[in-house]
Every structure is written in structure tokens, then in C-alpha cells.
Amino acid sequence: MEKKTDCLVLGIETSCDETSASVVRGGKEVLSNVVSSQMDLHRRFGGVVPEVASRKHVERITYVIDQALTDAKVTKKEIDAVAVTQGPGLVGALLVGVAAAKAFAFAQGIPVVPVHHIAGHIYGNHLVTPLEFPLVSLVVSGGHTELIWMPEHNRFEKLGKTRDDAAGEAFDKVARLLNLPYPGGPQIERLATQGTPQYDLPRAWLEPGSLDFSFSGLKSAVMMLMQKKKQKGEQLNQEDLAASFQDAVLEVLVEKSIKAVKDTGAKRLLLAGGVSANSGLRIRLKERCEEEGIELTIPPLELCTDNAAMIAAAGTYQYWDGVRGDSTLNANPGLTLTS
Ligand code: KG4
Ligand code: ZN
Numbered sequence: 001m002e003k004k005t006d007c008l009v010l011g012i013e014t015s016c017d018e019t020s021a022s023v024v025r026g027g028k029e030v031l032s033n034v035v036s037s038q039m040d041l042h043r044r045f046g047g048v049v050p051e052v053a054s055r056k057h058v059e060r061i062t063y064v065i066d067q068a069l070t071d072a073k074v075t076k077k078e079i080d081a082v083a084v085t086q087g088p089g090l091v092g093a094l095l096v097g098v099a100a101a102k103a104f105a106f107a108q109g110i111p112v113v114p115v116h117h118i119a120g121h122i123y124g125n126h127l128v129t130p131l132e133f134p135l136v137s138l139v140v141s142g143g144h145t146e147l148i149w150m151p152e153h154n155r156f157e158k159l160g161k162t163r164d165d166a167a168g169e170a171f172d173k174v175a176r177l178l179n180l181p182y183p184g185g186p187q188i189e190r191l192a193t194q195g196t197p198q199y200d201l202p203r204a205w206l207e208p209g210s211l212d213f214s215f216s217g218l219k220s221a222v223m224m225l226m227q228k229k230k231q232k233g234e235q236l237n238q239e240d241l242a243a244s245f246q247d248a249v250l251e252v253l254v255e256k257s258i259k260a261v262k263d264t265g266a267k268r269l270l271l272a273g274g275v276s277a278n279s280g281l282r283i284r285l286k287e288r289c290e291e292e293g294i295e296l297t298i299p300p301l302e303l304c305t306d307n308a309a310m311i312a313a314a315g316t317y318q319y320w321d322g323v324r325g326d327s328t329l330n331a332n333p334g335l336t337l338t339s
Pocket of ligand 1: 140141142143171184186274276277306
């Protein structure tokens with residue numbers, strides 16, 4: 001099949017609490033990227049409520065798609081393919097996107113391309129700096145903490161993953177312990193910048209050489225420290241606690257990423273996922289990569305959190321590779337990222 005380099009792909013993302021649609025040309029040029037966030041709705045529950053998320057996606061998806069087409073100044077007929085997040089994510093939320101994508105594609109007689117959410121996060125970077133292979137990507141979001149090896153487009157190999165909580169999840173849970181609103185990551189970051197990491201918290205390096213992560217012990221250590229201080233009637237400095245927690249998470253994330261690059265001989269490290277928005281992580285990675293002579297790609301803030309442009313970008317490369325979904329395409333909350 002001849003590769004249409006300037007193809008227009010409509011991306012759809014509904015895996016969690018963002019309803020998003022985007023039009024991307026040639027896997028690179030973002031013509032529109034509409035993101036309707038439900039964050040305010042879920043904040044009072046302290047986290048994403050799956051049923052509420054699904055219902056909101058149903059209410060918003062058609063408007064969001066229409067807006068993406070309007071913003072991009074293209075008609076439905078001009079779209080070459082629809083790329084949609086198939087998983088992982090909340091099943092009810094994913095289903096809304098998959099159903100909308102199939103309906104759009106079949107009505108227009110164009111292909112639907114299923115996309116893995118993490119592939120999307122990685123390809124978000126491609127929208128600003130073309131991916132250069134081989135690369136290692138540190139993917140850190142609310143649901144994932146993974147080190148991925150990519151020798152070329154569309155080939156993903158897992159080098160390490162979290163054995164319990166994801167990094168973003170750990171930020172959110174510790175924020176909850178500190179009575180901070182959801183999502184906790186930005187709140188912890190705000191406090192951390194005003195504190196010093198004076199509290200001694202554990203770093204889970206795991207067995208020697210392991211590229212896996214574990215954050216649940218750190219969360220428990222924070223909880224125990226809070227209880228101990230309370231029992232003794234001592235004051236705990238929230239800013240210093242946030243700084244100490246963030247320091248413990250970032251040190252492990254950064255050092256394991258550097259090790260993964262050295263182990264594989266990759267030239268480039270790429271950051272992806274919602275936690276990439278953390279300025280401490282961005283600064284620390286930059287410093288360490290400079291020291292080690294590793295090239296680093298960091299996504300702009302607007303492409304760190306969930307959005308459909310990243311799905312359209314990843315989907316375009318799969319479209320060129322001949323990946324297609326059919327009428328049986330279904331949401332898959334446990335979808336794995338295979339090579
Ligand atoms: O990628 P994302 O938008 O959604 C998932 O696919 O999970 O990531 C959301 C996660 C949340 O856990 C949120 O607390 C975290 O990213 N996050 C941050 C920051 N901004 C968002 N974590 C630390 N520092 C931040 N500045
Ligand atoms: Zn995400």
C-alpha cells in the first residue's frame with residue numbers, strides 16, 4: 001500500500017477523565033487538539049469515578065469531535081483514518097471512544113486504527129521532536145510507570161514496570177494523606193518547591209540491576225512518619241514532607257532511566273505521561289542526561305497529560321503499517337504494549 005504522507009487522522013481519546021479529539025496531518029502536524037477535562041467533576045470525590053466518567057464521555061464526545069474538525073478547518077470527508085485509544089484505561093470510558101470511532105469510520109468508509117494509550121504518550125513527543133531510534137522512554141502517568149525500549153517505529157519492548165502503584169498514583173495517594181485536592185501531582189509539586197527534603201524516606205531500588213519500580217512502600221513510609229509525628233505531638237512540615245516524598249520518587253525514576261539507556265546503548269531518552277509535567281523531574285533528568293551525554297526529549301506541558309493528538313500521531317504510524325480494527329473492535333482495559 002502506498003504511504004500517504006500527508007494523511008489526515010482523527011484521533012479519539014477517552015481512557016480516563018479527558019474527552020479528547022484531534023486532527024493530525026502526516027503524523028506530525030497538529031491541526032486541532034480539543035481536550036474536555038472532567039477534573040473539576042471528579043475533584044470532590046478525591047479521584048476519578050468510573051461511572052461518572054463514562055456518562056460524561058457519552059455527553060461530550062460528539063461535540064468534541066465536531067469541534068476538532070471545525071478547529072482543524074477540515075470536513076469529515078477529508079479524514080483518511082480514525083485512531084482511537086483501545087486500552088488500557090477504564091473500560092466504560094474506553095468503550096465510548098471506541099464506539100464513536102467505529103461509528104465515524106464506518107459512516108465515512110475509512111479505517112479505524114486501535115492505539116495503545118502508552119504508545120500515544122510516547123508519540124506525543126513526536127509532535128514536537130521527531131522520534132530518533134533506538135530510544136528508551138520513561139512513561140510516568142497515573143496508571144503507568146514503565147521503561148520502554150523502541151528500536152524503530154511501532155516496536156515496543158518493556159524493560160521495566162511498576163510492581164505496585166504507578167508514580168502518578170503515588171503522588172495522588174500521598175496528596176490525599178495530606179488532604180490536598182485531586183489530582184495530587186501538581187499539588188505535591190507546588191508544596192515541594194517551598195520545602196527541603198529533610199525527612200528520610202526509602203528508595204525502592206529492588207534487586208541489583210532491576211529496572212522495575214515500586215512505590216507502595218514509600219507511600220506507607222509517609223503514612224507511618226505522619227502517625228509517628230502525631231503520636232509524639234510533633235509538628236510535621238508539609239512542604240518538607242512533600243519535598244522529601246518527591247525527591248524519593250524522582251531519584252529512583254531518574255537513576256533507573258539513566259541505567260536503562262546505558263544498558264541498552266540507546267542514544268536518546270524520552271519522557272512521556274502526565275507526571276512528565278513535574279518540573280523537578282524535568283530539571284533532574286536534564287541535569288543527569290547532560291552529565292551522562294544522553295540526548296533527552298521532554299514533551300511540552302500541553303502534551304504531557306491525556307490528549308487525542310498523541311493518539312492520532314501514534315495511530316498514523318500504525319495506519320502506515322497497515323494496522324486496522326474491524327467491526328468487532330472492542331475496548332480492552334488490560335491491553336498490553338507488544339512489539
Ligand atoms: O497521563 P495522565 O494525564 O493520565 C493517565 O494516563 O494516567 O497522568 C495523570 C497523572 C496523575 O496521577 C497526576 O497526579 C500526575 O499525572 N501529574 C503529576 C503532575 N501533573 C500531573 N505528577 C507530579 N507532578 C506534576 N506536576
Ligand atoms: Zn495517560
